[in-house]
Amino acid sequence: MSVVTRFAPSPTGYLHVGGARTALYSWLYAKSQGGKFVLRIEDTDLERSTDAAKQAIIDGMTWLGLEHDQGPFYQTQRFDRYNHFIDVLLDNGLAYKCFMTVEELDAIREEQEKNGEKPRYPGTWRDRTDHPSDQPYVIRFKNPKDGYVVFTDHVRGEIRIANEELDDLIIRRTDGAPTYNFCVVIDDWEMGITHVVRGEDHINNTPRQINILKALGAPIPEYAHVSMILGDDGKKLSKRHGAVSVMQYRDDGYLPQAVLNYLVRLGWSHGDQEVFSVDEMIALFSLDNISKSASAFNTEKLIWLNQHYIKTLPSEDVAEHARWHFDQQGIDISGGPELSKVIEVQAERVATLKELADISCYFYQDFETFDANAAKKHLRPVIKENLVAVGNKLADLSEWTAKNIQQAINQTAEELGVGMGKVGMPLRVAVTGAGNSPSLDVTLVLIEQSKVVERINKAIEFVENRENS
Template identity: 45%
Template sequence: MSVRVRFAPSPTGYLHMGGARTALFNYLFARKEGGTFVLRIEDTDLERSKPEYTQVILDAMEWLGMSPDEGPYYQTQRFDLYREKIDELLAAGHAYKCFSTPEELEADREKALAEGRKPMYSRKWRDRTDHPEGEPFVIRIKMPLEGTLTINDMVQGTVTVDVKELDDFIIARSDGSPTYNFVVVVDDATMNISHVIRGNDHLNNTFRQIPVYQALGYDIPTFGHLPLIDGLSKRKGSASVQVYREQGFLKEAIVNYISRLGWSHGDQELFTMAELESFFGFDHVGRSSSTFDQDKFLWVNSEWMKRLEPEELAKRWLPYLEDAGYSVELDERLVAITALMRDRVNTMVALTEESHYFFTEDVTYDEKASKKWLKAGGLEGFGALVSRLEQLEDWSASSIEAVYKEVMAEFELGMAKVAQPTRIALTGATNSPSVYDLVATFERDVAIARLQKGLAYYTEYVGDA
């Protein structure tokens, strides 16, 4: 049988990192096995499902590089099929109408709890035919009454459940709408899904679904239940792909990091998508849960910022700069700024914040830095430095370095005595890259103007001291 896997999100919110990891493992397995990756939108929760969430999920998957081979399919477009299958189960005696009222069900539940038993439906309507006319009812599946059910899970190994733990669950509500554990079986079977790969929180659902497969005469797929991820909460916006993208995480870093949540390949930490497609396999997916480590995630992102070519990183930086209100173009200067600054940060947003002085004319001099570094003994040398840089025609880091060394030797100044006032003049503070590269990365006229203004500030500051 050819491999066919699916990712089936509910459009009730953004694509969270746990869901993205499930999608990725399905995608990688399909690619490794030469199979098909199917996308199904499980939108039967009509109150909470929204088209805008569907679009966000589709956009996130495309951005991450996990576009489906088939789909998206929508459950809301398949209701006729579900009704047909429910009628089929009723006719074959594998399902039944249940007329128990909510009050009766609650009474049964309270009695079970009082007796120390697991609350389960009493099955009082399982074999009855004296159906009351005009009364509301639900439809329940007939679960087996004796024996065990076993799956050979790709991740969890052999798992067995006693059928006494299973309830005759509802497959159609009183309004006729089908329930999740029923429709997912019909969908997976009719879409010829060979492997169902999903989170370990669905393991209990699997044992409810197997009797539905059997009752409908469907082949049972192979299951793989992935370990859960600790440290993520759907109530926190930071858990979604969309928010991490807005915070300046690269798609390569997101894919790389979530691939390592439960899977490993030796000691290797950084992977391209092509490497993941080549290396991935369930023989290296662990059973225990993984922990989402924000610091490790930031490290992976910083490494990918260094891996990309400066021109490509600069291209991806543009939207973040525009969001910050800077009017910039993809040119040699932006590429140079990118190459200079990327090693100092771990997200694209941080890159924008750290590089702000390249894109604004407003420079505010830090008082603490000024007090520490703007001393009378260095003013004459800094003035000479600015004057000689004004005369410099070859605006390159090496030529600028030569001027600095000439001035330091002539005025017997240490590097900090000229470098720190330069940083204050150009950026307002003293936290910046190599001073030679910093000066060279500014446009010549901008650098000279700022150095002149900084010299005036330095002179006034010393005079006021």
């Protein structure tokens, strides 16, 4: 059997963390088995589904690298298929028209609740043939009255539900629109889905869907219902815990590799290993190793993973994602050093790509002012001679290399008879505008020689103005 899995979100908002983890597990299982991964957009909720949300889901999947083999399919484009199979069930006596009004149904449920019974449709129209010709109706599925629905869930083991607990599900509304639970069944069947990975909130839908599949003579997929994700306070993950949209993590400066690695560990494990490449995830992943327990989100661990990947991924790979953040901050990197080179010298100093862009502006554009604290401490009149001397040596270099730059700084300190800090720190503030940067040789070599000299002269002018004020 060729494995086919699917991710089937409803486009009523962004791609959230829980959905992304479900998509990841589904994608990993398909890849681990040499199968196919289907993306299906379940947009039958016409009032709440939006084009923006559909695009947000696709954007989130693309950013994470969870590419689909088939799709995206849209349920709103498949209503003719759903209605065809509803008609098949009607013709075979496996579904029926129900003319009960909302008011009648509400009254019955109110009475059931008063008597301490589970609210359910009592099957009033199940076997009736006295159909009125001028009243609206829904189509209900004839659920079996006895026996059990039994299936083995990859996460939760055997699940057994008595059919008497299930009422006759509406599969077509009065307006002619097929309902969610029925659409899912037809899609899973026609798309050849062999394994359904989804949230635990769908467990109650599964026996209903299995019964419809059986009525149609369709194969039953295997199921894996994953637990919810909690915030670090133990409550259901929500906006109050910070970013819950996948694309918000991109905006905040996280690498997709870090987010994937973090998500895979929210409910799945392989020994004590914490860091997994995508290839390792595919090789090691198993539905049977998913935990039943809810997982708690831990932002500190995600930050640690992000730092790990910024430092260890090839700088060219990090640059692919970092470029977006420079664009967002209006930093034109086209005329400066290769971004991968900047990442190589800055990687140890940042936790996010947003921070990387924040502290790397000086490689690509001039700054208007010096950091006030750094200038107050290091751009004092007493160091003017040091700046002039080092500026002259740097201007005279015939080859702009890190080795030559460091040699020029060392020689300046020796000739002036001062410590390295008396030359290096004023130079650092002059060229970067701040008191922190990577070592001066690797920093300055990434900036044009003429630009470095120009900035040193600007700092000397600043010192002179300070001296005369």
